[in-house]
Amino acid sequence: xxxxxHPALAVPPDRAWINRRxxxxxxxxxxxxxxxxxxxxxxxxxxxxxxxxxxxxxxLDFILGYAGQLNLGxxxxxxxxxxxxxxxIMKLGVPFWxxxxxxxxxxxAAGMALSIFAVRLRGHYLAIASLGFAVIVHQVLLxxxxxxxxxxxIYAIKPPPDIALPGVPVISFAGTGNMFYLVAGFALLFYLxxxxxxxxxxxxxxxxxxxxxxxxxSFGINCTAWKVFAFGVxxxxxxxxxxxxxxxxxxxxxxxxxxxxxxxxLAMVIVGGMGTLIGPVWxxxxxxxxxxxxxGFGDLRLVLYGAALTLVxxxxxxxxxxxxxxxxARLGRLPIATHAGTRQ
Amino acid sequence: MLTVALQQGINxxxxxxxxxxxxxxxxxxxxxxxxxxxxxxxxVTIGAFAAYFFTFVFGGNYLVSIxxxxxxxxxxxxxxxxxxxxxxxxxxxxxxxxxxTIGVSILLQNAMLLWFGPIPxxxxxxxxxxxxxxxGGTFITWQxxxxxxxxxxxIALLYAFMKFTFMGKALRAVAQDRETAxxxxxxxxxxxxxxxxxxxxxxxxxxxxxxxxxxxxxxxGTSVIVKAFAIVIIGGFGNVEGTIIAGxxxxxIESFTTQLVNPGLTDLVVFTLLLLMLxxxxxxxIAEKREENV
Numbered sequence: 001x002x003x004x005x006h007p008a009l010a011v012p013p014d015r016a017w018i019n020r021r022x023x024x025x026x027x028x029x030x031x032x033x034x035x036x037x038x039x040x041x042x043x044x045x046x047x048x049x050x051x052x053x054x055x056x057x058x059x060l061d062f063i064l065g066y067a068g069q070l071n072l073g074x075x076x077x078x079x080x081x082x083x084x085x086x087x088x089i090m091k092l093g094v095p096f097w098x099x100x101x102x103x104x105x106x107x108x109a110a111g112m113a114l115s116i117f118a119v120r121l122r123g124h125y126l127a128i129a130s131l132g133f134a135v136i137v138h139q140v141l142l143x144x145x146x147x148x149x150x151x152x153x154i155y156a157i158k159p160p161p162d163i164a165l166p167g168v169p170v171i172s173f174a175g176t177g178n179m180f181y182l183v184a185g186f187a188l189l190f191y192l193x194x195x196x197x198x199x200x201x202x203x204x205x206x207x208x209x210x211x212x213x214x215x216x217x218s219f220g221i222n223c224t225a226w227k228v229f230a231f232g233v234x235x236x237x238x239x240x241x242x243x244x245x246x247x248x249x250x251x252x253x254x255x256x257x258x259x260x261x262x263x264x265x266l267a268m269v270i271v272g273g274m275g276t277l278i279g280p281v282w283x284x285x286x287x288x289x290x291x292x293x294x295x296g297f298g299d300l301r302l303v304l305y306g307a308a309l310t311l312v313x314x315x316x317x318x319x320x321x322x323x324x325x326x327x328x329a330r331l332g333r334l335p336i337a338t339h340a341g342t343r344q
Numbered sequence: 345m346l347t348v349a350l351q352q353g354i355n356x357x358x359x360x361x362x363x364x365x366x367x368x369x370x371x372x373x374x375x376x377x378x379x380x381x382x383x384x385x386x387x388v389t390i391g392a393f394a395a396y397f398f399t400f401v402f403g404g405n406y407l408v409s410i411x412x413x414x415x416x417x418x419x420x421x422x423x424x425x426x427x428x429x430x431x432x433x434x435x436x437x438x439x440x441x442x443x444x445t446i447g448v449s450i451l452l453q454n455a456m457l458l459w460f461g462p463i464p465x466x467x468x469x470x471x472x473x474x475x476x477x478x479x480g481g482t483f484i485t486w487q488x489x490x491x492x493x494x495x496x497x498x499i500a501l502l503y504a505f506m507k508f509t510f511m512g513k514a515l516r517a518v519a520q521d522r523e524t525a526x527x528x529x530x531x532x533x534x535x536x537x538x539x540x541x542x543x544x545x546x547x548x549x550x551x552x553x554x555x556x557x558x559x560x561x562x563x564x565g566t567s568v569i570v571k572a573f574a575i576v577i578i579g580g581f582g583n584v585e586g587t588i589i590a591g592x593x594x595x596x597i598e599s600f601t602t603q604l605v606n607p608g609l610t611d612l613v614v615f616t617l618l619l620l621m622l623x624x625x626x627x628x629x630i631a632e633k634r635e636e637n638v
């Protein structure tokens with residue numbers, strides 16, 4: 001994969017950290033303000049879905065954009081997280097946060113198992129193996145009726161428990177406002193963690209594997225271990241999103257996790273710009289909100305999804321991030337980064 | 345018991361031969377281009393809809409509609425190659441064309457949803473009611489007989505084309521080594537186009553015959569294509585003989601799982617087989633004796 005597809009944000013290195021910290025502060029403020037701006041439950045629901053999609057998209061991007069592994073089974077890890085946390089809570093009476101952590105661990109384990117299994121496979125074979133995995137998980141959810149109630153679904157899933165801190169009113173997650181803070185807060189936290197990861201030597205090892213596995217191995221990088229690691233991290237995030245999804249929506253049906261869901265997440269990563277962390281965030285926001293704005297056009301909004309994905313691959317493989325950089329370059333403010341992490 | 349086994353065997357071969365038609369297209373494209381065309385699924389669906397509209401809306405003959413679907417498929421194949429694969433070829437990326445065709449697939453499915461709606465179409469072939477009795481109490485409908493005859497004939501023609509004609513040989517030469525074939529005066533771009541047209545024509549006619557079997561909605565092709573992926577991997581990517589064997593095997597496995605275990609578990613069985621195959625024998629049933637050009 002050519003490096004032109006993965007432009008990095010070109011920030012002067014000496015001021016980078018301060019800028020970054022400043023940006024995270026700004027984003028935290030935006031998250032805090034959003035539910036105050038959007039009071040009606042329709043838009044608040046969209047905001048929560050947005051935050052969930054951000055979580056899913058940055059997780060997939062870590063696997064696809066950084067480690068270069070085409071994973072078409074992200075919906076499976078999402079589903080495993082949702083069903084694992086819900087079943088642990090409802091069948092075994094496990095407390096929510098313990099179930100949440102277990103769901104993340106289980107999704108992560110499933111991701112690592114798939115990648116260990118598929119470690120000899122590359123490119124297309126991995127794509128189809130992960131697709132097959134997603135079909136199997138969906139079929140198991142559909143057919144293991146004694147556990148999952150199959151197509152009838154699980155109903156009346158409780159929201160996360162209230163948090164009672166001394167000195168402040170009890171924080172309840174029954175309403176959409178606090179639920180948004182919770183999900184968006186975790187999305188921001190995961191973003192921060194991934195941001196640290198991809199800027200560390202680990203991130204460099206992963207991009208080395210993406211660009212050329214043989215060369216990476218010749219530098220002493222254990223390609224197998226790092227690919228498994230990338231799958232583990234990415235699918236853990238999908239598991240977290242699944243646990244939040246179940247507790248937010250309150251209902252679980254296997255069809256929420258069909259393979260088309262994987263393609264939707266893939267579209268967010270590609271449209272935003274794979275191989276950057278900020279790209280999938282923009283992709284997730286755009287592809288969640290834009291179809292809602294176009295709701296008046298009915299099913300046409302889904303046609304838009306497909307068109308966006310195809311056109312971006314054909315004409316702007318760096319996605320929104322590349323488009324923004326080209327725009328900035330044209331305005332003469334910043335040079336275009338031609339290689340990931342370096343400036344011209 | 346034997347009668348039931350024979351009957352399920354016939355049903356399995358009928359479905360299997362249709363899977364072979366669809367999977368052969370994928371495997372041909374992979375053989376020449378080492379690329380996966382995800383929009384192949386929608387060629388199947390559009391083929392089925394073309395046959396449906398020709399037969400029931402325009403009152404045409406069902407057998408002719410198979411030919412119509414073939415031509416519609418061929419046109420779509422040309423379009424997908426010209427719009428997606430040809431422009432992306434210079435970039436030499438392994439995954440971008442696959443992702444682009446996923447986009448095309450989402451686009452086509454939802455465009456069809458706009459026009460045709462989500463309610464399944466009742467595609468009853470006029471030949472489904474006529475039955476031919478066979479040995480031991482088993483029977484075969486005329487429709488299934490048509491499916492077996494048409495797909496066997498098509499596969500035989502394709503095989504002969506690949507084996508004996510100049511174009512077929514050129515096609516195999518391009519699959520083996522595109523550059524060297526180019527040096528020998530073969531135009532690889534033309535042959536890649538030809539491959540797409542043939543592959544999609546197969547998918548289109550496959551769709552016309554799958555129509556009465558599937559629940560005909562805009563998303564019908566996806567369920568077929570994921571099985572076709574399993575088949576090409578079990579048979580060995582790019583391997584025509586392997587694909588034929590694997591396609592029939594998957595048809596039989598499905599039909600016997602339906603009979604003996606549970607109709608809901610067919611996909612589970614097929615895809616578990618796929619993952620096992622990938623784990624233990626990723627080269628497929630028939631290993632190719634081809635040098636890896638690294």
